Each structure stands twice: as C-alpha cells, then as structure tokens.
Amino acid sequence: MTFAMLKLAAASPEVLVLVGACAILMVDVFRTQEKNTKKGAEGAVLTYWLSLILLFLGAFVTFLGFGKHTGLALNGYFLKDSLGDLLKLFIYLAAFVTFVYSRDYLRERGLLTGEFFVLALFSVLGMLVLVSASSFLTVFLGLELMSLPLYALIALDRDSATASEAAMKYFVMGAIATGMLLYGMSMLYGATGSLDLGKVSEAVRHGDQKHIVLVFGLVFMVVGVAFKLGAVPFHMWLPDVYQGSPTPVTLFLSAAPKLAAFAMLLRLFMGALEPLAVEWQQMLAILAVLSMAVGNVIAVSQTNLKRMLGYSAIAHVGFLFLGMLATNPQGYSAALFYMITYSLMSLASFGVILLLSRLGFEADRVEDCKGLGERSPWFAAVMAVVMLSMAGVPPFLGFWAKWEVLRTAVDAGHVSLALVAVAFSVIGAWYYLRVIWFMYFEKAQDTAPLVPTVGMGVLLSANALALLYLGLFPSSLMAVCVLVMGAH
C-alpha cells in the first residue's frame, strides 16, 4: 500500500477543506482569546473572511477538476464523478451564501464567534464526503461528520430555551435516523457480504439472497433517509428545529445538508439498490403523497414564518421523491434539478428573514412582512420572487423544477400521483401568496429602516435575480443536470 494507490487527486477538494478548516480553527483560537472584546470580535471577522476564501478555493478546485479523475479512489471508498462535483459546487455556494447572510445577525447578538464558521466548515466537509461516498462506511462517516457539527450549531445560542430544545430534538431524532440507517446497512451487508455500493448492487442484481432480508434492510434505509430529508411521517423534528434554531443556522440547515442528503438518496437507491427499485418505488410514492399533503396543508395555518418554511420544506421533499419515482435518468435529473432549485429558493427566503431581523426583534412571524412593499420596494420584490418561485408560478425557476418532475412522472405512467401533486401545489400556493399579500396590501407594523450591508444586499439581490434569470432560461442548468446523470 502506498500513497499513490490512494489516488488522492480525486479527493483534493476534501483534503483542502479539511486542512483549511483545521488551519482556520488554529488561527481563530490564537486570535480570539479575549471573549466579547473588540479584539475578539475582530478575530472572528478574520475567521469569517478566511472561511469565505476557503469555500471559494474549494469550489475553484472542484470546478477545475469537474469530470476529471472520475472513478473510484481511496481504495474504492470514494467515488469521484461529475454528479458529485455538481452537488459539491452547490454545497460550497450554499455555505458561502449562508456565511454572508448571517454575519450581521450573529454580530448583533454576540454570536459571531469562530466556532460558527469552523463548525459549519467541518459540516461542509462531511457533506463533501457523503456526496462522494461509494461504500456504506463512507456514507456513515460523511453523514455523521455532517450532522454532529449541526447539533452544536443549533445550540450555539445556549441561553435560548427554544434553541436548546431544537438541538436536543434534532440530536435525538438524528440518532434514531442514523440507527435505522445502520440497521438497514447491516441487513444488506449480511445478505450481500459487501459494504461497497457497487458490489452490493451487483450481488442484489444476481439475486442469490433471500428477498425478504433485502427488503427488510431496504425499509430501514428508506426510513433513515426519510428522517434526514424530513419526509412525512418522519418529519416531526423539522418544524421545531426550523423554528427553534437561530435563523442563520436554519438557513444553513435548510440548504446545504439537504443537497448532501439528496446525494445520499441517489447513492443508495439509484446506485446500490437500483435492482430493488420496484420495492422502494412504492415506499417513496407513499412518502411523497403524505409529505405533499401534510406539508402543504399544515403550512397554511402557520403564523411563524420559519415554521411555515419548515412545512414548505416537507412539501418540497414530497416533490423530490416524485422525481425519483420514474427510476430512469430523466427522473433522477429532474429530482436533481428540483433539489438545486429548492436550495437556491430556501437560501433567499431565509436571507430575507435575516434582513428584516435586528437586535431584539426576530422577523419570524408572517405578519412581520406586512408593509414591506412600502418600506423597501426592492427587497419586497426579492421576497415576492422567492415566494412565487416556491409556489411554482412561471416564469420563475420553481415552476420549471415542478414542471420537470411532473413531466417525468407522467412519462413514467404515474398520472394519478402527478394529479395529486398538482392539487397540493395549488393549496400550497395559498400560503406563499399570503406573504405577498401582506407585503403589498397591509400596513406596516414595524417601520424601522432596513439597512443591509453591501455584501448581503448584493448577494440577496443576485440570489433572487438568479431565480428569475434561470426561470427565463432554464435550459443551461437543466442540461447540466441531465449531463451529470447521463454520464453516471
């Protein structure tokens, strides 16, 4: 065994992020010894900039290596392919945007510490590993490395009772989910004799094992993945965690880990367990319908904006599963397109909440949007674009995402499911449009001026404009999604 045999070049972004995150932790800990002093806060600002540079470098290295050195690396535990590269690029983007949006909110509340950025960077490292996993072991390693920093991040504001509760809930639920997943993995390992996803797939295709053992393992894996993505009936933690976490953490939680969890879904079900597609198709169909129903219907009655977006996330997961049901490359690429679209929309929506918040005032009620049209016409327009896109109104990006998923579902013969999805989307449109109604047709209760920093204002505007631009010209992003799925 030598280092050359590891093919470390395939994992160069991961190595870079690991070394960089450790270096940033060291810089931070030596710079910010005095807590809550001016010097301490300056040190955290340095950590902020270093983290942004690291994410940019990581994205740059991933971009340079896009579609190169493909294949297995690190003794077959790590799979480098263009699907992974694309998801990684969006994970860097989501983390980068999160950091920029969160900075002011954290500083005002005295939460701007190096730990926020370093924990998030380690979580990003876990996501990168999870995206490139090609063995049950790597899946587990990536999943845990992604989740553990998240638990700590949620409890970052440790004097907040709701944040502690959310962290506890997420931790317990996450542990249950991981346990389920591991149990499923052990079943499949027992049946196929391999942890390698490729070998598992081959063994299952040959079908020498007892079918019942495979399906038993599959059920537990579906439960584990559904927990992580927050599909009904495994969604109970999600609204509480979205509402209870500090908003920057909710923002982080709602975009980047979802992309990684989606990668896990693809690696496990599209990769290893494709021969069992007939079975998991039925399970995902039930989860999809329940998620769309419960998410959309309960979101209507929410008064807390973060909680409402939590239920909306559940409904979006239903749509995501609908894309997986076609079990062909078109369906998978539609689901990938949907996931990327959702992460962009989610970033912008929580970005607006962060923009409206200030010290002593959390703009987390739907009423807090009232009169935004008068207070700041530009950011009201940004929020309107996001809400319309989430509702799936053309010409915004969210429409094309829904359209692609529905098209592939109908092509694959799931017409009734597609009709159900459309019906619940119409119900869902109500609560998105209510936000827009509040912004333009109600009097403002809160009249403090909105003063975003330059970075946040520019990035939030770019985020919303991207939803509009990609909605008008969706073919490029769609083509990339089809390309990475076809090349797989």
Add this chain to the structure above:
Amino acid sequence: MLENYLPILLFLLIGFAVGVGALAAGFILGPHRPNSEKTAPYECGFEAFEDSRLKFDVRYYLVAILFILFDLEIAFLFPWGVALKQVGAFGFWAMVLFLGILVVGFVYEWKKGALEWE
C-alpha cells in the same frame, strides 16, 4: 442463512430462562417477612441521608468526554505500534495524520481553557 443464528437464539432463550428462573424461585419459595429494618435503604452501612440524584458540576462531563477521546486514541495506538512493521511507511504516516488532527483539537481545548479547573 438465518438457521446459522439458531444457536444464538437458543443461547438467548436459555440465558433468559436461567436468569428469570433463579429470581422467580427465590421469590416464590423463600419466606417473605418484611419489617422496617429490612426494607430501609442501605448505603455502605451508613444511614441514607440524601437523594442519590445530585446536581454535579458540568466540568466532570467535559473531562469525561476529553478522557474518552484520548483514551480511544491510546487504544488505537497500541495495535498500530504492534503492527508497525507490517503497515510500513504508509501506516506510519496515516497515523501521524490522525494524530495531527487530534492535536488540532487538543490545542483548541487547551487554548479555550477546557483543561483548567480553577
């Protein structure tokens, strides 16, 4: 495939039966005459004077976590040290890498004052 596990199932059943059986036999066959002396809580011969559910300093918890971390590191180092000849230079540098990552965490906790008891 599942029949390989039959001995384990039998082992579990018999183990369970022996455990429950001994307790049940004592409970059913033995004399049962409680009095206040017999049922009093008993703590190493002393009178029980306070509740066993105490609040204790959260720092014990921190120390315990740090102990487990470095205890596992040592547990990992032993087999590596024994097998160093077989794993060769690759194994050596892999362990150096692992220790390097742990040192980063160690420096962090030291600088943050997690090791100070005051």
